[in-house]
Amino acid sequence: MLGCTRAVPPEEIVCGHRKGEAIVLRVSTKGEYGVRIMVDLARHYNGRPRSLTDIAQVEALPLAYLEQLVKLLREACPSLVTSTRGAHGGYRLSRSPDKITMGEIVRVLEGPIAPMICAVEGDMTQVCGFLDSCKTKYLWAKVRDAVAHTLDTMTLADLMNESSEQDKGMPAHFIALSDVHVGAFYIPKQQGEPEVRPLS
Amino acid sequence: MLGCTRAVPPEEIVCGHRKGEAIVLRVSTKGEYGVRIMVDLARHYNGRPRSLTDIAQVEALPLAYLEQLVKLLREACPSLVTSTRGAHGGYRLSRSPDKITMGEIVRVLEGPIAPMICAVEGDMTQVCGFLDSCKTKYLWAKVRDAVAHTLDTMTLADLMNESSEQDKGMPAHFIALSDVHVGAFYIPKQQGEPEVRPLS
DNA sequence: AATATATCCTAGTGAATAAGTCGGATTAAG
């Protein structure tokens, strides 16, 4: 249901990612697409294994790239998805959605949460001998903990239920510094009919 | 007092940034060095203007690069630093440290806070017409708000006072996923004596 | 058995960004 790829030469229009947009604390497409995969799998939790081909088509994302991401999800310890090979194969969540936190997913896909490597999760005293005199350490550690807390207290099941209340306005008590407006959307060229018809 | 540059070919050792380290929600050197400049200026708040040459030497960062960053701080509206040109010139904070939030600094240096552009600060409804069916929007918006709240509720003055209590152990209730160990540090080759003697 | 449809695996690649570098112009203090 989503049209959000990066490789869009003609019009350069995407959803979660676009080129040349200067924002901070970015999550790469690995994290974005990987979370999408997990949401899709959660949606089909009780059912036959779901193929990546289907996910790629519905989300309008490149299949070969998703294969790399799902590999990370499968090889994680403990694993997040299980696969069945062959025809009618596909992927399933290896646990129920309420047993999977978003922090787990994001860390598997993107690595530890840290604004910079001297503020990586866990013990930091080994990282930089200067840290005693480094006031900025405290700042980045606080940012890291805020993000980690947000991700670790939300499960995949929580996310599935959180689709309605956000529509009636977020708090939005922070200053809007950006002014992004996109008027059209990328429709991947497919051999058949595109089943997504965005913003006509 | 710090040795933390990126361009370190021989040994590849830095503080806040190192190459090839897979972490998520990264802040670039622009943000890191820029915050350092502000901390330095806050430390010298009541005094003669402080030259970038001095800051570059003390922090062991490239002067020409810092010039680009301080330009952002100066041209911001409202401005964060003011400059006086000529000999014995330099920079000063344009406000007292308790009137400057870390959020303001980071946004000036790095742009709006957003894990991805469809979760940029402010109104998001224009960004993606698919968002109704996009569960992941809620996740990234929450991450963004957590970061923004952390940065917006901390002033530069707060950061100056926060050097002691962090030493006696952070909460550290999050899982350590990384295991970063650095044994040595970069000492920039200077013509004279290096006044920083790290970890010897 | 053959075919179609999946997962699985490793390299490679082009574009974009990050992180500086370089050369010079302007301004003011001593």
Add this chain to the structure above:
DNA sequence: CTTAATCCGACTTATTCACTAGGATATATT
């Protein structure tokens, strides 16, 4: 009038990102 500083913009290089390519293997259906 020399020195030390800010100011400015173009250029460069390394790294990372976001894929693409080309297969090998496994299994359900015909």
